[in-house]
Amino acid sequence: MNPVSALYVPGDRPDRFDKAAASGADVVILDLEDAVADAAKAAALDHVTAWLHGRTGGPAVQVRVNWGADHEIRAVRATGAQVGLRIPKVESPEDLGVIAALAEGLPLTALVESARGLQNAGAIAAHPAVAALALGEADLASDLGSTAEAVLDHARIRLLVAARAAGLPAPMLSVYPRIRDLDGLRADTERGRSLGLYGRTAVHPSQLPVIREVFVPGPEETAWAEAVVAALDGGGVATLPSGEMVDPAMLGRARAILASGNR
Numbered sequence: 001m002n003p004v005s006a007l008y009v010p011g012d013r014p015d016r017f018d019k020a021a022a023s024g025a026d027v028v029i030l031d032l033e034d035a036v037a038d039a040a041k042a043a044a045l046d047h048v049t050a051w052l053h054g055r056t057g058g059p060a061v062q063v064r065v066n067w068g069a070d071h072e073i074r075a076v077r078a079t080g081a082q083v084g085l086r087i088p089k090v091e092s093p094e095d096l097g098v099i100a101a102l103a104e105g106l107p108l109t110a111l112v113e114s115a116r117g118l119q120n121a122g123a124i125a126a127h128p129a130v131a132a133l134a135l136g137e138a139d140l141a142s143d144l145g146s147t148a149e150a151v152l153d154h155a156r157i158r159l160l161v162a163a164r165a166a167g168l169p170a171p172m173l174s175v176y177p178r179i180r181d182l183d184g185l186r187a188d189t190e191r192g193r194s195l196g197l198y199g200r201t202a203v204h205p206s207q208l209p210v211i212r213e214v215f216v217p218g219p220e221e222t223a224w225a226e227a228v229v230a231a232l233d234g235g236g237v238a239t240l241p242s243g244e245m246v247d248p249a250m251l252g253r254a255r256a257i258l259a260s261g262n263r
């Protein structure tokens with residue numbers, strides 16, 4: 001089942017790594033990039049690799065490395081830990097050549113955070129080392145000079161189409177930085193879900209329950225999905241008691257809803 005939530009934790013806050021792992025997030029993202037000041041980057045890498053060495057069990061882990069910091073990829077790889085690598089500011093598939101070789105099979109999540117990256121999202125998604133796409137909305141807003149909802153929705157939709165066309169899962173929503181505004185988080189997450197994105201990255205543990213609630217299907221949706229699956233048991237076309245015609249084109253969505261409700 002695709003993850004619903006991922007929690008960023010700065011790489012120079014080792015006191016928070018275990019808390020992040022116990023937070024209920026499906027994925028913990030140890031950040032070496034923007035959450036860590038330049039002067040703390042070397043120490044952060046040491047903290048992250050030490051934690052990865054000692055780790056057994058727990059949620060999936062990704063490490064967000066700095067752009068061009070090959071030594072960080074080598075150091076993470078040397079731990080032998082089964083982690084994903086989150087690559088920021090990817091702008092073209094060519095950007096990923098050296099990174100994929102260094103990663104030696106570790107799955108890459110490519111962060112698209114610029115107009116150029118967005119233009120090339122289809123080709124980035126098609127790179128064989130890329131397991132997922134994600135949007136960096138804050139960087140993208142800076143690059144585009146716009147925080148308009150319509151512009152971000154456009155980017156979300158383009159990224160979704162690029163990912164699905166390459167056979168990748170629907171991207172997770174980017175972070176919602178206003179950590180005290182849980183109503184705003186809920187509204188924005190519902191909007192993103194309605195567009196087709198799946199799951200969200202968080203910057204604070206308090207955001208995780210809201211994210212989870214938004215992606216757990218409600219009773220109406222679950223009842224619809226159950227009815228579709230039951231009605232299409234033998235294939236063909238059927239009419240639900242509500243009067244809706246359903247056929248195998250709806251089965252994929254119905255099954256996905258049922259699977260996500262069982263988390």
Ligand SMILES: CC(C)(COP(=O)(O)OP(=O)(O)OC[C@H]1O[C@@H](n2cnc3c(N)ncnc32)[C@H](O)[C@@H]1OP(=O)(O)O)[C@@H](O)C(=O)NCCC(=O)NCCSC(=O)C[C@H](O)C(=O)O
Pocket residue numbers: 007008009010016017019020023031034035113135136137138139140174175179203204205
């Ligand atoms: C945002 C924060 C700096 C807030 O920190 P702070 O004010 O110290 O939090 P609290 O006092 O409310 O903490 C309460 C308890 O929760 C624990 N906590 C807080 N945050 C985390 C966390 N991320 N992981 C694990 N645990 C956390 C505290 O330890 C407290 O615990 P306790 O003492 O036991 O009660 C901080 O939350 C933070 O650093 N968040 C992550 C920031 C980050 O990584 N940002 C980078 C990713 S977003 C990005 O880069 C944008 C993207 O690239 C784009 O372009 O869009």
Ligand SMILES: [Mg+2]
Pocket residue numbers: 034088113136138139
């Ligand atoms: Mg960013």
